[in-house]
Amino acid sequence: MAKQLTDQVTFRHGATINSRLVQSPMLSRSGKDDGYVTQDTIDYYAARSQSAGMVIVEYTYVSHSGGPAQSFTSNRLQLGLYKDDQKPGFAKLAQVLKKDGNKAILQLAHTGREAVYRAIQGEKVYAPSAINFDFLDYDVTELTDEQIREIIRDFGAATKRAIDCGFDGIEIHGANHYLLQQFFSTESNQRTDEWGGQSLDTRMNFPMAVAAEVFRVVNTYAPKDFIVGYRISPEEIHGDRVGYDYRDANQLIHKLATTFDFDYIHLSLPAYNAKPAGVDQTFAALARPELPAETKLMIVGNVMSEADAEDALQETDLVALGRATLIDPQFGLKISEGRGDEIIREISPEQVKKSKLTPGLLNIFSTPKMEPHLPGRESIYALHETDASGKSASWS
Secondary structure: OOOOOOOOEEOOOOOEEOOOEEEOOOOOOOEEOOOEOOHHHHHHHHOOOOOOOEEEEEEEEOOHHHOOOOOEOOOEEOOEOOOHHHHHHHHHHHHHHHOOOOEEEEEEEOOHHHOHHHHHOOOOOEEOOOOOOOOOOOOOEEOOHHHHHHHHHHHHHHHHHHHHOOOOEEEEEEOOOOHHHHHHOOOOOOOOOOOOOOOHHHHOHHHHHHHHHHHHHHHHHOOOOOEEEEEEOOOEEEOOEEEEOHHHHHHHHHHHHHHOOOOEEEEEOOOOOOOOOOOOOOHHHHHHHHOOOOOEEEEEOOOOOHHHHHHHHOOOOEEEEOHHHHHOOOHHHHHHOOOHHHOOOOOOHHHHHHOOOOHHHHHHHOOOOOOOOOOOHHHHHHHOOEOOOOOEOOEO
16 A cells, blocks of 8 residues: 555554654754753744744753753753753653644754854863864864763763753754764774774764663663664765765764664755765665664655655655744644645745744744745845844854
């Protein structure tokens, strides 16, 4: 029987979601004062409790050094869950997301060299190796062995906090050039110890250790049906600079998925049907054979309509969508009710209010330079704000 977007999906540990649609993790630009959930965060996610069968809350840093990846001049920052007093806000977040029967997942991350706000504060920014990255305007410091082990423990501690807060699962963020990917990349990992270098096996050690710690905590404290996923970028190629290719990524996928009981592996893609250069098969088709039957495959990338989602489903078990839910937070509900033709496909001032876009998101998407953009963005240019200095109040 052909797969349908409205199929119920049961994960290997028993959790069931009401459709094959997932809201992908997207920075809401609503955190404040070093990672705390705000009312804007709550309102934004409450509006998306029917966007999909499962919502993955944006990347949340697990260590003080692990974020924020970027900052606002208005001090509206990325979320963090590395302190116990941050838990009440996340508990409210899980509650509002689950109010209509869908699952709430929290993505956990350490941004490594991308911890821009720490540099702005005059603090050290850490990475696998102390390399002079030409795209950064600050230096990075090589992590010591003990600091690496501390970050691994931080992933476990954040997982325990997510369990305590009532989330249905967590996703380990191993994509988008953040710390786990930095350890896996030959471009950013030039260590000579057990944590890296030119050996593919040693460059897998950090993500494998993080996964082991997460599963230790989950097996000790979480409900039996707690969901665990891993997100990965299937290649890191920028012209002549190659951190790894899809063949390397597939080896890591295979090792993760056959060593640990992951419920799903999430491919971070620019387009759901993207292919490696010079290869006829999609990244999804190439990754599929690396997964045991019990582990679901999820793909994301430029899914903007019901037709896109149906097309993407031919290659995967779960279809994740991002910008489409920024515009219409009832994307999944409308499909489940047979009203896919009513999905709103363009942003507008009216839809900004209905969709509860946070002030930070509105400012980013109301500037012509933002890519990928929201269709209809011209209609919200007039809503862009500046701070008291006359500078853009979006990213500083």
